[in-house]
Amino acid sequence: MIAPTLSSIPATSAILHRSFSKEYPTAASGQGVYIQDHTGRLVLDGSSGAAVSCLGHGHKKVIEAIVEQAQQMSFAHTSFFTSDPAENLASVLISTCPDVFSKVMFVSSGSEAVESALKLARQYHLCNGQPDRHIFISRRFAYHGNTLGALSAGFNPPRRDPFQPMLSQAFRHVSPCFFTRDGLPGEDEESYVDRLVAEYETTISSLGSEKIAAIIVEPVSGATLGAVPAARGYLGRLRELCDRYGCLLIFDEVMCGMGRVGTMHAWQSLGGIAPDLQTIGKGLGAGYQPISAILIANKVHAVLERNHEQRPFVSGHTYQGHSIGCAAALATQRAIAEDKLLDNVRRMGERLSRRLKKETPMLKEVRGLGLFQAVEFATATATPPGSSIAAAVASTCLENGVAVYLCSSAVDAVLFAPPFIISESEIDKLVDVFVQSVKQTIEKAKGS
Secondary structure, eight states: OOOTTTOOHHHHHHHOOOOOSSSOOOEEEEEEEEEETTSEEEEEEHHHHHTTTTTTTTOOHHHHHHHHHHHOSOOOOOTTTOOHHHHHHHHHHTTTTTEEEEEEESSSSHHHHHHHHHHHHHHHHHHHTOOOOOOEEETTTTTSSSSSHHHHHSHHHHGGGGGGGSSOOSEEEHHHHHHHHHOOOTTTTTHHHHHHHHOOOHHHHHGGGGGGEEEEEOBBBEEEETSOOTTTHHHHHHHHHHHHHHHHHEEEETTTTTTTTTSSSSSGTTTOOOEEEEEOOOOGGGTTSSSSEEEEHHHHHHHHHHHHSHHHHHHOOOOTOHHHHHHHHHHHHHHHHHHHHHHHHHHHHHHHHHHHHHHHHEEEEEEEEETEEEEEOOGSSSSSSSSOHHHHHHHHHTTTTTOOOOOOTTTEEEEEOOOTTOOOOHHHHHHHHHHHHHHHHHHHHHHH
């Protein structure tokens, strides 16, 4: 038997891919908003993967930062050392909201960030002498990650159902915040929020307010519901609720944060209501290295520090604060600031939304903020009746050279989250190919 070499291409893949039935093209290279497969075909990355590649592909300064850090030092365990990239990145992140956050913890994935935020919330209450606080309130059709704790916090049924017997009972789920879909006839946005807050109140009362550790929400829902921003006043009401009952407020901004909606943090676009703990990821390092983080408010940090000798926070990861990951993220954040990319996110987001609303066939709704937009289809008019088309549209888009992200089965929708560097002409191409693909999908459905 001849041993395989690094350059050899296996006849069959040894990878356990996400799907057993799907054929995956090989991504060979990337530049700007495009990915090139092994045949040389270019695909416009209309969703930045899963809202990750905010700087696009082949960004010279980020690559140089990675190489330089790898040459200096690849890894030093955080139980022994800190590092300049980690310290500098933490300072940059804190400087975006110096009156809100005072400390940062770096891990490697969104799921790890959520797990750590949940642990930090629990630790906060232990240090405050309130060990009964162990219950977390989240929302149905939320997504908070794929590890068991994060999966317990979220409520994406297809992901949860196989592992239901293994999930924690420390989580309760209330209604999502989706006014355009769930508002009652004649109900305005303020009354809708009143109704949702009343549900929280009832849930807290039934469980016992002394047992509630935190409320965790996505300020803008991700791919489970498709870029749904919190209703007007909703986040402020949750802040008031948490303050009244002594629990913490956690914002999961792994997908919607770090500039994706046009402000550094999504909550800054939704009334400026800040959380006690916030998870970030994806756009933090733009996909150049796996990295995520938890932003910690001074209120939480002060309690943890005051009690660290009696109750140390025992939770760590091998790759926590990884130097190369932090160097990549630091270069990413510097590029976003120096190139004023948030201005472009807002401008291109307006152009994307305007054209999608005007030109999408069979449209139910375009929603979202900045370069985080979803198109939901009016499936009631689909052919055959009642069928969904989003999956077919996403597949057709890829065949036509554009990648868009398929939302969950809870909505018949696709998600757009292109790189922050995208130009007007590239936005136009993204929409042109998408609209063409929708029309092709509808025609094919009529002929079947």
